[in-house]
Amino acid sequence: MITTRPRTGAVLLAAIALSLTGCDSSLDVPHLALTKSFTRALQDCMEYLQVPGYRYVEYASNNYPDDPETKCLLRCVGLNLRWWNDTTGIQSAVMERFFHPDEADAEFENRTAQCLEQDPANSTDLSDCCGLAYRSFRCYLQYYGNLIPCALFYPEDDSRYVQAAQDCIEYLQIPEKLLKSYAAGSFPDAPETRCLLRCFFLRTGVFHTETGFDVDRLYTRDYEHPDERYLSEETQAKLDKLRGALGDQCTEVYLAYRDVLGKLGRSYLEYDVLQAAARLALGVVVQQEPSTTTTACPEISEFNYKELNCQKCGQMFLAPTGRLSCPKCMKNSSSFSKYFF
Numbered sequence: 018m019i020t021t022r023p024r025t026g027a028v029l030l031a032a033i034a035l036s037l038t039g040c041d042s043s044l045d046v047p048h049l050a051l052t053k054s055f056t057r058a059l060q061d062c063m064e065y066l067q068v069p070g071y072r073y074v075e076y077a078s079n080n081y082p083d084d085p086e087t088k089c090l091l092r093c094v095g096l097n098l099r100w101w102n103d104t105t106g107i108q109s110a111v112m113e114r115f116f117h118p119d120e121a122d123a124e125f126e127n128r129t130a131q132c133l134e135q136d137p138a139n140s141t142d143l144s145d146c147c148g149l150a151y152r153s154f155r156c157y158l159q160y161y162g163n164l165i166p167c168a169l170f171y172p173e174d175d176s177r178y179v180q181a182a183q184d185c186i187e188y189l190q191i192p193e194k195l196l197k198s199y200a201a202g203s204f205p206d207a208p209e210t211r212c213l214l215r216c217f218f219l220r221t222g223v224f225h226t227e228t229g230f231d232v233d234r235l236y237t238r239d240y241e242h243p244d245e246r247y248l249s250e251e252t253q254a255k256l257d258k259l260r261g262a263l264g265d266q267c268t269e270v271y272l273a274y275r276d277v278l279g280k281l282g283r284s285y286l287e288y289d290v291l292q293a294a295a296r297l298a299l300g301v302v303v304q305q306e307p308s309t310t311t312t313a314c315p316e317i318s319e320f321n322y323k324e325l326n327c328q329k330c331g332q333m334f335l336a337p338t339g340r341l342s343c344p345k346c347m348k349n350s351s352s353f354s355k356y357f358f
């Protein structure tokens with residue numbers, strides 16, 4: 018009952034947005050994070066694998082018969098949502114999120130684990146990935162809980178993290194000098210580095226400006242090294258202590274990363290990602306800009322990108338290469354706090 022009010026509110030807001038703008042606001046996805054429901058993934062895969070539409074009725078009533086078509090459909094759903102990997106099998110840190118355990122059931126985890134551990138060699142050929150994925154799914158469906166109908170956050174593959182980092186490098190106009198450091202695997206503590214990390218966490222959907230780090234999402238994101246410490250009260254307490262205490266969010270994120278989160282899960286994943294992104298960014302600069310376009314915009318060593326973009330670079334022009342550059346760039350020292358807005 019408690020949940021009906023906010024939901025009604027959200028639906029109402031969505032309806033208002035739709036009637037005012039003619040747009041479906043549910044399609045207006047923030048940042049670059051992936052969210053999808055189990056049902057949506059199932060429908061995707063029915064399209065990819067050309068499973069006839071009439072079969073959806075069975076699946077929608079949680080009836081997943083033991084036939085080759087259904088088995089491979091579930092493998093596809095698992096790959097789609099990243100709870101399945103043909104080499105390493107079921108990814109429980111992702112899969113668990115799609116099921117809601119019965120509150121009265123104290124043994125859902127043990128019984129699911131038991132089901133998964135049952136010797137698969139007997140019933141299923143180990144080279145039959147569809148069969149194995151299907152079997153694992155059935156264990157969760159039978160023993161873990163009810164499928165959650167909502168769209169949920171699920172992990173990206175690393176190439177998308179690199180893309181998100183590269184996007185942030187562009188948005189924040191990270192100076193080449195720093196990119197060279199990152200590319201060499203060194204991450205100097207500069208305001209740019211702090212804000213780049215903040216942008217990266219925002220863009221990948223694991224940090225929100227209003228509510229801070231989303232540790233549930235971080236846990237899911239690092240599904241290959243599930244780390245319960247993400248979910249501990251101690252971690253939350255440390256994050257809460259940093260939250261808002263510093264006045265600027267770039268520094269908050271940086272310290273949270275350096276002192277609390279960086280070592281968890283896939284430890285210091287971000288540095289590897291930033292290194293790869295910086296290399297790509299530098300490579301693009303070298304390849305695409307052999308001549309003149311950047312000369313108008315000298316290296317920005319003192320940067321304040323709000324002012325930079327709003328005032329000095331208000332007259333950005335589009336170079337023939339398609340790259341935006343600034344006719345004039347401001348060089349002025351600004352106090353640390355001025356970097357943030």
Ligand SMILES: *[C@@H]1O[C@H](CO)[C@@H](O)[C@H](O)[C@H]1NC(C)=O
Pocket residue numbers: 102103104105
């Ligand atoms: C499956 O896991 C292996 C080993 O960790 C990894 O190399 C591979 O990229 C994964 N495949 C997918 C599709 O994620």
Ligand SMILES: *[C@@H]1O[C@H](CO)[C@@H](O)[C@H](O)[C@H]1NC(C)=O
Pocket residue numbers: 123124127
């Ligand atoms: C689940 O299994 C673990 C170890 O196998 C055991 O210690 C624990 O008591 C079990 N929990 C329940 C609720 O049976």
Ligand SMILES: *[C@@H]1O[C@H](CO)[C@@H](O)[C@H](O)[C@H]1NC(C)=O
Pocket residue numbers: 139140
């Ligand atoms: C396992 O497989 C063997 C041979 O395929 C069969 O004889 C046996 O009954 C099976 N055991 C179970 C528990 O299904």
Ligand SMILES: *[C@@H]1O[C@H](CO)[C@@H](O)[C@H](O)[C@H]1NC(C)=O
Pocket residue numbers: 348349350351
């Ligand atoms: C540089 O900063 C100083 C003090 O912050 C300010 O007085 C001055 O106007 C600034 N110069 C430019 C070009 O913005």
